[in-house]
Amino acid sequence: xxxxxxxxxxxxxxxxxxxxxxxxxxxxxxxxxxxxxxxxxxxxxxxxxxxxxxxxxxxxxxxxxxxxxxxxxxxxxxxxxxxxxxxxxxxxxxxxxxxxxxxxxxxxxxxxxxxxxxx
Amino acid sequence: xxxxxxxxxxxxxxxxxxxxxxxxxxxxxxxxxxxxxxxxxxxxxxxxxxxxxxxxxxxxxxxxxxxxxxxxxxxxxxxxxxxxxxxxxxxxxxxxxxxxxxxxxxxxxx
Numbered sequence: 001x002x003x004x005x006x007x008x009x010x011x012x013x014x015x016x017x018x019x020x021x022x023x024x025x026x027x028x029x030x031x032x033x034x035x036x037x038x039x040x041x042x043x044x045x046x047x048x049x050x051x052x053x054x055x056x057x058x059x060x061x062x063x064x065x066x067x068x069x070x071x072x073x074x075x076x077x078x079x080x081x082x083x084x085x086x087x088x089x090x091x092x093x094x095x096x097x098x099x100x101x102x103x104x105x106x107x108x109x110x111x112x113x114x115x116x117x118x119x
Numbered sequence: 120x121x122x123x124x125x126x127x128x129x130x131x132x133x134x135x136x137x138x139x140x141x142x143x144x145x146x147x148x149x150x151x152x153x154x155x156x157x158x159x160x161x162x163x164x165x166x167x168x169x170x171x172x173x174x175x176x177x178x179x180x181x182x183x184x185x186x187x188x189x190x191x192x193x194x195x196x197x198x199x200x201x202x203x204x205x206x207x208x209x210x211x212x213x214x215x216x217x218x219x220x221x222x223x224x225x226x227x228x229x
Contacts, residue, residue: 035218037162037220044205044220044221044222044223045154045156045162045205045207045220045223046220047217047218047219047220049217050217050218059217060217061217062120095161095162097162100167103150103152103167103168103169103209104150104152104209104218105150105152105164105167105168105207106152106154106162106164106207107164107173109161109162109163110161111161112161
């Protein structure tokens, strides 16, 4: 069965960077895009960007341009999202989600990783 | 930027029909997907844009759209349907548009 397993919760200081991992299993990792979506407490879903694990190509939301980097290690079927220059407004749960190849829906999601930014 | 507008909340009694709207410019010409999110859990895809339901999603959920409004309808609502619901649209890769989510609607089953 398809599974996306994410790394554990993080606590970071303002100005620092965080790198969250998303390990895929149950399907061919390079056949589906991975997206990252975040959700602040009590707020809605915010799309951050996508990555094609086969080519490494990425696309980032305008809001995160210059501050987010999405990478992958195909040998271990793992995607990464690194966010830099953290501020308190970046405190959120970060989800990875697989894109369906047919219609760009997010058909499988990871459980989420809580990132807390606090001095 | 493209905005999807959802009502913050919708309330319905068990057994009744709930309709959750998602407004957007010319949304009727776009692929709109719907997600359900229960407290403390990751979102779950409940409806593909073409109306298909993923495995395990009951046939009480269905979607429709008009020119500027997409609608998720849940018939014979159950207490277990209480959750936040989000619409989503893919805008393409130009100008960093990518994916857009609506603000979410909390469905309360009274």
